[in-house]
Amino acid sequence: MAFFQLLMCIWCLTALSQAQLQFVENPIDQTVVIGSAVNFSCEINVLNNGNIIAWYFGDDNQISSGATIVGTEPRNSRVEVSGNRFTLILNGAQIIDSRPYRCAVVGSTGSVLLQSQSANLVVQFLPLGTDPVCSGGGSFMEGNLTSIGCDSATGNPIVLLGWTRSDGEDINHSRDVNFAINAAGRTEITYPFNIDRNDLNVTFTCTSTSPVAFPDYRASCDITFNVLYLPEEPIIQPGPPGPTGPPDQGEVTCDSRGNPSPEIRWSVQGDVNYTVSIQGTTLMWNTSQSCSIVVSAECLVNNSVGVVIKSMVLCQPREEETMTIKSTTEMGITRTSLTTGLTRDSGDEASGGDRTILVIILTVLCGVLVIGLLLFVIFVVIYRKHRKEDKSRTSREEAGEDNEGYTTRVTASTTDTLPETERYEYMKSNVTLGEPDDEDDYEGVSDAVTGPTTQAGEEAQLKEDYALPDIIQQKETKFASIVKQDDVDRANLQEIEPNTYVG
Numbered sequence: 001m002a003f004f005q006l007l008m009c010i011w012c013l014t015a016l017s018q019a020q021l022q023f024v025e026n027p028i029d030q031t032v033v034i035g036s037a038v039n040f041s042c043e044i045n046v047l048n049n050g051n052i053i054a055w056y057f058g059d060d061n062q063i064s065s066g067a068t069i070v071g072t073e074p075r076n077s078r079v080e081v082s083g084n085r086f087t088l089i090l091n092g093a094q095i096i097d098s099r100p101y102r103c104a105v106v107g108s109t110g111s112v113l114l115q116s117q118s119a120n121l122v123v124q125f126l127p128l129g130t131d132p133v134c135s136g137g138g139s140f141m142e143g144n145l146t147s148i149g150c151d152s153a154t155g156n157p158i159v160l161l162g163w164t165r166s167d168g169e170d171i172n173h174s175r176d177v178n179f180a181i182n183a184a185g186r187t188e189i190t191y192p193f194n195i196d197r198n199d200l201n202v203t204f205t206c207t208s209t210s211p212v213a214f215p216d217y218r219a220s221c222d223i224t225f226n227v228l229y230l231p232e233e234p235i236i237q238p239g240p241p242g243p244t245g246p247p248d249q250g251e252v253t254c255d256s257r258g259n260p261s262p263e264i265r266w267s268v269q270g271d272v273n274y275t276v277s278i279q280g281t282t283l284m285w286n287t288s289q290s291c292s293i294v295v296s297a298e299c300l301v302n303n304s305v306g307v308v309i310k311s312m313v314l315c316q317p318r319e320e321e322t323m324t325i326k327s328t329t330e331m332g333i334t335r336t337s338l339t340t341g342l343t344r345d346s347g348d349e350a351s352g353g354d355r356t357i358l359v360i361i362l363t364v365l366c367g368v369l370v371i372g373l374l375l376f377v378i379f380v381v382i383y384r385k386h387r388k389e390d391k392s393r394t395s396r397e398e399a400g401e402d403n404e405g406y407t408t409r410v411t412a413s414t415t416d417t418l419p420e421t422e423r424y425e426y427m428k429s430n431v432t433l434g435e436p437d438d439e440d441d442y443e444g445v446s447d448a449v450t451g452p453t454t455q456a457g458e459e460a461q462l463k464e465d466y467a468l469p470d471i472i473q474q475k476e477t478k479f480a481s482i483v484k485q486d487d488v489d490r491a492n493l494q495e496i497e498p499n500t501y502v503g
Contacts, residue, residue: 020046027088027101027119033213034125038090042103042116050108053086057099063088065106090121095156098123124213127153132161132208134221140195141305142229150206150221151188154181159208159217161189166203200227200259231258231301234310239282248288254281254299254310262303270295274315291315 025043032038044053052066062070064081078091090097098121105114136148150161161179162172171177171191182188189206204223239251254264264281268274271291277284283297295315301308 021105021114023103023114023116026117027103029120029122031122031124032093034093034095034123036093038093038097038121040088040090040101040103040119040121042086044086044105044114047105051113052106053081053103054106054112055081055086055088055101055103057101093121093123095123095125097121098156122156124156126210126214126217127155127159127208127219129219131159132206132219132221134204134206134223137204137223137225139226139228142196142227144195145192146195146225147190147192148204148206148223149188149190151182151184151186152208152219154185154187155210157210157213158187159210161187162207162209163189163191164205164207166205167198195225195227197227197229197259199225227259228305229259230306231256231262231303231308234264234299234301234308236299236310236312239284248286249284250287250314251282251284252312254283254301256301256308258301258303258305260303260305262301262308264299264301267298267300268295268314269298271315276314285314289315291317293317 022045023042024045025041027040027042030038030040040055042053047053054065055063057063061073063073063076063079064070067081069076069079069081075090075094075097080089080091081087082089086103088101088103100118100120102118103116104112107113132150132152134148134150136146140146148163150163152159152161163177165171171193174191176192178190180188180190202224204225205220206223207218207220210217234254234256237253237255239253254266256262256264266278266281266283268276268278268283271293274289274291274295275286276295276297281299283299291314294313294317296311296313298309298311301310
């Protein structure tokens, strides 16, 4: 019994000692530049007899056991364990050292009793000395689409790539610049563009930098282009008169630029008896010479891209000297003509042009006057028409002023009181009758309105002319009873004839 109690005590003490194991210090994450020394430390609160501290990297790759370095990893030659804090020292950190590290308490039986937290090591490094690498450049025809590229190992952190031009033009902020990590895992920058003659002799430089980790790092590569383009339009420059030659000597020089450098030569056509002299790009002739037919000269400028021709007339059988320039394009060849020679009196041409301008001005003025007169006539006609209508409306309104706003009612009935003629005259002068509902029946009531408008008055007058003659033509005698439309008491109406009232 006592033996079992002793075993239980030993087991309890062992468990208690193991339960009290804890790391006072854990290794921490570190970022270092390649080649630097790295120190990872861990500290345990108590280390019992038989227990040791071991270091591991990655998953379960052991580096040390106590103070002894184990394994055959190449890095082991750069590793040491120092002090009672069991510090792991990595000398000259390399890219392959970028791993997680941890320490552990290992018992006498080789089992791991306690592990620390893991610490990550990040080793910063630059690309190889050959980076960056440029691609592109060479010879291109003007206007062709080309692209320049630059790539580099990424480094850690990833390097930054950018383009510059020797003429100072900024292209990094162009929307056409593309940044990417290519299939080989390298960082890459490309720039597509249409090349032109302004890109000739310009150096495109790709620069790699790592401003955060390596502020002093800067590597670059260059690209240049040979841009081929058609010769520019030739410039024919007259030579100075006087001291350089006889006063009657004509002299011109032809010049142009292109890539490749163009060849320039003169060609003369026309009167074979007309004398000219060609010295390189200079053409000379005697301006006092006469010619039977037109004499012309062409300056031909050509390179491997194309030909540009500019022509001029040296002489033509006319009276006064003048000069004209003309440019044309034929069959893909640019032609410009310069005419210098004899023409008719330029004053006649100028006066003819002045007469043409004068005729145009007079024509415009006449047109304006005709349009103005037509508008005036239209205005007068419209004005007179409206004035006539206003007068007619005013007279009609004045004629119907006494009856304005009244409605009369006429009731026809049989009577011998009023003679037909008198009744007609009376009704004609005092009332306006409406058209009866039935031409043969005047027992009903017909209304007519002499209203506030002329139109209503005219309508009532027409009805009056229609109704009264029919009443008079009846065999029986009739009389009219006339009252106002409003509700006026009949007792207040003036009696004119028996049963006949007027308001």
